[in-house]
Amino acid sequence: MSERVLYLHGLGSSGNSSTVAALRDLDLVVDAPSYAPHDYERSMRELCDTVNSVKPSVIVGTSMGGFYAMKLSEVFGLPTLAINPVLDPATFLEIFRDRPAKDYATNTDIPISDTMRAAFEPLDRIRRVELAAPIHVIVGMNDEVVNPHSTIAYCESENLVYTPLPWGHRVENAEVVANLVGFLSIPAL
Numbered sequence: 001m002s003e004r005v006l007y008l009h010g011l012g013s014s015g016n017s018s019t020v021a022a023l024r025d026l027d028l029v030v031d032a033p034s035y036a037p038h039d040y041e042r043s044m045r046e047l048c049d050t051v052n053s054v055k056p057s058v059i060v061g062t063s064m065g066g067f068y069a070m071k072l073s074e075v076f077g078l079p080t081l082a083i084n085p086v087l088d089p090a091t092f093l094e095i096f097r098d099r100p101a102k103d104y105a106t107n108t109d110i111p112i113s114d115t116m117r118a119a120f121e122p123l124d125r126i127r128r129v130e131l132a133a134p135i136h137v138i139v140g141m142n143d144e145v146v147n148p149h150s151t152i153a154y155c156e157s158e159n160l161v162y163t164p165l166p167w168g169h170r171v172e173n174a175e176v177v178a179n180l181v182g183f184l185s186i187p188a189l
Contacts (some may be wrong), residue, residue, distance in 0.1 A: 003185045006056035006072075008033040008047070010063030010086075014105035018063065021071065024175035031056065037064035038093060038101065038112045040119045042072065049077055062171060063146065064089060067123070074124050077131035079184035081177065083138040084146045086171055087154050090120040092146075112175050114155060125158055135160050136180055140167035 007030050009017050015032035023030050028118045031054045047068055051059075059080045061069030066085025073080040093101075093112050100109035121127050128135070137155050139148045141164050155162040163180075164171070171177055 003058055003181050004029045004031070004056045005055065005181055005189065006030075006051060006054060006059045008059065008061035008065030008068045009034070009037070010035045010061075010065050012104045012110065013065075016105065019171045019174065019177075021185075022171070023060075023178060023181075026174055026178040028178055029036060034105070036110075037068065038110055038116055040089070040121070041184040042150055047072055048075060051078070056113050058184050060181060061085065062176065063074075066094075066137075070123055070128075073133045073135055074127040074131065076177060077133040079133060081138065081184060082135065083177070084140045084143050084148075084167075085137060086146055087123065087151065090117045093117050107127050109156045110174065114187065118160075122152070128158075136184060138167070138176070138180070139164045140169055141174075142166060143169045143170040155186075 005028050009015060016032040020030055020032040033050050037043060039187050051072055059069040059072050061079050062083040062084050063099060067089050068135055069080045070081050096112045101112060103110050115145035137160055139151045139162050141148050152162060
């Protein structure tokens, strides 16, 4: 496979995750920037610059990275694979109001302010439909972080294609992801 993938990690992870290594082991060309998913405005600026410079054929994101993959799809119209996406980051990040999130790469706390939470823009169905970008969602039915039933309900209400799998929150089989990347890379007729 020679698809160029932009992989977006979730909160507390980095561009050097085990998922990135597994996708590269499957001969995918993967660009995986480290960014601050909790900081919407900075992340969108940085990630838009990244898309413009690396010109991926597919965007893949997990958790908070799934949200950003879907937002970038609204901007660039690129095929997108969102794995256990956080669909409403402002609400999701509320759980870190009383206890800080952890950056597992640096073992430090991630500061999340009310201002940061308020900056998140919701996903935009109208924009997505205008661009006709294919989006596929993987739903880990054993996900302990993002409610899989809420994700399925969202996908059904938004007419998004989804695949329920017996995964938890993390990618459990990179070959499934690589196969979907290959499928999403096929040009539409």
